[in-house]
Amino acid sequence: MNLAFRVVVVLFVVPATYFFIFWVPFAFIPLHGQWWIGSLVSLLCAIVVGRYVWSKSESVPDKLASSVAYGAIVAGGIGFSAGFFGPIIFTPEANQGPLLGIFITGPLGFLLGGVGGFFYWLRNKGQTRTRNS
Numbered sequence: 001m002n003l004a005f006r007v008v009v010v011l012f013v014v015p016a017t018y019f020f021i022f023w024v025p026f027a028f029i030p031l032h033g034q035w036w037i038g039s040l041v042s043l044l045c046a047i048v049v050g051r052y053v054w055s056k057s058e059s060v061p062d063k064l065a066s067s068v069a070y071g072a073i074v075a076g077g078i079g080f081s082a083g084f085f086g087p088i089i090f091t092p093e094a095n096q097g098p099l100l101g102i103f104i105t106g107p108l109g110f111l112l113g114g115v116g117g118f119f120y121w122l123r124n125k126g127q128t129r130t131r132n133s
Helices: 003-023 035-056 064-090 099-123
Strands: none
Touching: 003 035, 003 064, 064 099
């Protein structure tokens, strides 16, 4: 996979993982003023996920199902995050803003990513797709 695209994906996945882990589980766990525990756990999870995404994005899947699933997960995650966090950032007073990511941009990104993965597989069907650099 292209190095620039890998960097962009990792730079997107790491902060999204950090904020998701920090806000979702630790919103329900009382830390009694020791917020650094949640921050440390979130940072460790984000680093692990970033390393995993970096290593898995080095080679592109060679089977149809893998290519479709990879495209659907990446595009669905980007669509969900943009639709969920975008309204929170740009219009914080809108109380139903994050529903855009849950019901529209996430599923739409998942479907379009799957279709894109299918066409990517059709285009590169007979080529070697591993990087040795």
